[in-house]
Amino acid sequence: xxxxxxxxxxxxxxxxxxxxxxxxxxxxxxxxxxxxxxxxxxxxxxxxxxxxxxxxxxxxxxxxxxxxxxxxxxxxxxxxxxxxxxxxxxxxxxxxxxxxxxxxxxxxxxxxxxxxxxxxxxxxxxxxxxxxxxxxxxxxxxxxxxxxxxxxxxxxxxxxxxxxxxxxxxxxxxxxxxxxxxxxxxxxxxxxxxxxxxxxxxxxxxxxxxxxxxxxxxxxxxxxxxxxxxxxxxxxxxxxxxxxxxxxxxxxxxxxxxxxxxxxxxxxxxxxxxxxxxxxxxxxxxxxxxxxxxxxxxxxxxxxxxxxxxxxxxxxxxxxxxxxxxxxxxxxxxxxxxxxxxxxxxxxxxxxxxxxxxxxxxxxxxxxxx
Numbered sequence: 001x002x003x004x005x006x007x008x009x010x011x012x013x014x015x016x017x018x019x020x021x022x023x024x025x026x027x028x029x030x031x032x033x034x035x036x037x038x039x040x041x042x043x044x045x046x047x048x049x050x051x052x053x054x055x056x057x058x059x060x061x062x063x064x065x066x067x068x069x070x071x072x073x074x075x076x077x078x079x080x081x082x083x084x085x086x087x088x089x090x091x092x093x094x095x096x097x098x099x100x101x102x103x104x105x106x107x108x109x110x111x112x113x114x115x116x117x118x119x120x121x122x123x124x125x126x127x128x129x130x131x132x133x134x135x136x137x138x139x140x141x142x143x144x145x146x147x148x149x150x151x152x153x154x155x156x157x158x159x160x161x162x163x164x165x166x167x168x169x170x171x172x173x174x175x176x177x178x179x180x181x182x183x184x185x186x187x188x189x190x191x192x193x194x195x196x197x198x199x200x201x202x203x204x205x206x207x208x209x210x211x212x213x214x215x216x217x218x219x220x221x222x223x224x225x226x227x228x229x230x231x232x233x234x235x236x237x238x239x240x241x242x243x244x245x246x247x248x249x250x251x252x253x254x255x256x257x258x259x260x261x262x263x264x265x266x267x268x269x270x271x272x273x274x275x276x277x278x279x280x281x282x283x284x285x286x287x288x289x290x291x292x293x294x295x296x297x298x299x300x301x302x303x304x305x306x307x308x309x310x311x312x313x314x315x316x317x318x319x320x321x322x323x324x325x326x327x328x329x330x331x332x333x334x335x336x337x338x339x340x341x342x343x344x345x346x347x348x349x350x351x352x353x354x355x356x357x358x359x360x361x362x363x364x365x366x367x368x369x370x
Contacts, residue, residue: 064145064166067103071123071151071161073116074102078160087145087167089138108134108142119161123151132168144172195278195300199250201293203227215278215302217271234268236275249282253296259283264303277304 065087068079080092094100107115111133122129128150135143149163189196195212199205208216208223216223226232229245237243245251249260260282266275278300284293 062164062166064164066162066164067149068160068162069103071119071159074098074104075161077103087137087143087165088135089141106135106137108136110134119149123161129163132172143167144169193301195298195302197223197250197298197300198295199228199254199298200295201254203229203251203254206295212300215269215276215300216267217269217276234275236266238264238266240266249280250296250298253282253284254293257284257286257291257293275304276302277307279303 065083066081070076077095080095084092130148132146145165146168147165152162153159189209195215196209198207205226228248228251235243243265249263253260263280266277269276280300282298284296286293
């Protein structure tokens, strides 16, 4: 066979080599791009794995159980974190697909229907749900749990519930103990015979028990909001001199941060229109780390009857002494029966007090006589 094609020139050879080099360069570029994509995908895959590991570590360290379950009456679990064991006593595999027990069976029988109904209402409204209920752990222990979750749509268009459940038994027990303590405190506060008054750091009265209202002759509304420096108290010392509000035990305790004990004062009772004698203790309260008290509580008891008895005893002793002195000197008492002259007698139920530079007779009836 005779080749009648024109002979190839050097230019034709060079052109073929250049085309070949271009093709090789294009292949190398494509290979490099493919390797870059592979490296990028590998980086993404490693990042995805790391993210998954981090998420698993986070879920495993949460103080409770993260879950994904079906919206069915058994709450069939498809994904459960390792916190399940501490919460329920069951391993995650025991709950997944109800292999050993369904989560619904762990819910306290008295709460089971309510949990179902509340969840369905939230799902229907397209809202997340949050509620508190009881479960029975594997060992029979009753626990209070707090749950929050919502219905989610997965990439494959399946809908499931995702949420978190944690044990709040200790918190509930603390709250119950706090409520019981509050009831005991309130009962004691309202029934004790001593007066109790709470004042804030500015000296304003914020609480007063019934005994305080009786002793002071004021209603709750009349007491609350007053301060120790209110002139309407008309307080006096034992010698009858004015007892300024700045010197009241509560104000001293607030100012110094120290307790004030066994202070005696007379306070005017407007209901009886008389003075009551009280003995007062003031105790300041400060928060941890703070020096200045944020409030003070004052306890006081009515000693009016005691002071009247002491006065009567002194008068009786003076009367007997006068009789003895008169008998010894040969004089007879001014009246038959040993009674002192009218000018020496003190009217029953009255005590002479020095007030505002003048002498006033103030009634001091025993408690309950008003």
